[in-house]
Amino acid sequence: MIERILEPEVIDTLEDALEYDTMNFTEVNTLFAQRAIELLPMKGVVLDVGTGTARIPPLMSEINPNLQIIAVDLSKNMLEVARLNVKKANLSGKITLQKVDAKKLPFEDNYFDAVVSNSLIHHISDPIPVLKEINRVTKKRGSIFIRDLIRPDSEEAVDVLVNLYAYDADEYQKKLYRDSLYASFTLEEVKSLVAESGIKNTSVVQSSDRHWSIERKWS
Numbered sequence: 001m002i003e004r005i006l007e008p009e010v011i012d013t014l015e016d017a018l019e020y021d022t023m024n025f026t027e028v029n030t031l032f033a034q035r036a037i038e039l040l041p042m043k044g045v046v047l048d049v050g051t052g053t054a055r056i057p058p059l060m061s062e063i064n065p066n067l068q069i070i071a072v073d074l075s076k077n078m079l080e081v082a083r084l085n086v087k088k089a090n091l092s093g094k095i096t097l098q099k100v101d102a103k104k105l106p107f108e109d110n111y112f113d114a115v116v117s118n119s120l121i122h123h124i125s126d127p128i129p130v131l132k133e134i135n136r137v138t139k140k141r142g143s144i145f146i147r148d149l150i151r152p153d154s155e156e157a158v159d160v161l162v163n164l165y166a167y168d169a170d171e172y173q174k175k176l177y178r179d180s181l182y183a184s185f186t187l188e189e190v191k192s193l194v195a196e197s198g199i200k201n202t203s204v205v206q207s208s209d210r211h212w213s214i215e216r217k218w219s
Contacts, residue, residue, distance in 0.1 A: 001154075002153065004182065033059035041114065044112075045112055052078050052082070057095045072099070110139045117145075121184075
């Protein structure tokens with residue numbers, strides 16, 4: 001098994017945020033949004049933790065317009081691009097953007113009907129505080145849906161995934177993807193993180209050849 005190599009928690013520059021936003025994640029983002037809607041209540045307030053450039057909240061709103069989404073990120077430059085994407089989708093009334101540290105969420109206990117997060121956990125050196133905060137702000141019967149990359153077990157496996165899913169990207173984008181794979185967690189590590197964080201009644205599953213998911217359906 002290859003060792004985990006950390007990458008920066010926050011994308012610092014506007015240039016990097018714009019570069020990230022041009023990467024083609026349409027398929028995985030759409031699949032994430034569709035699965036989220038299956039787990040979420042028919043209406044309610046949803047928190048998207050680590051929204052990045054906010055590509056997923058508009059997809060969720062398109063499927064279910066009854067959701068009110070608060071999308072947070074620690075990078076002010078990612079949020080600058082996110083504001084453009086939300087405005088372009090004409091969803092400023094449905095999606096609120098806030099600069100927030102996921103390790104210290106400024107929300108009351110049991111506040112959200114659902115919390116979702118896509119591709120955030122691999123950016124965090126120690127995800128336990130983030131997972132504990134997600135658990136704290138989610139209603140006891142609320143939905144939780146967290147998805148991220150699985151760290152492959154060899155350098156050869158990393159190369160296969162980069163060649164398969166980033167074949168049409170430029171060299172810098174391929175490096176970003178490769179770095180993300182190295183920074184990710186294995187499925188067994190994720191199961192340990194969930195147990196330590198105290199999140200109950202969830203399933204930890206491998207949801208694709210390169211993703212794990214933490215899932216809890218609204219009850």
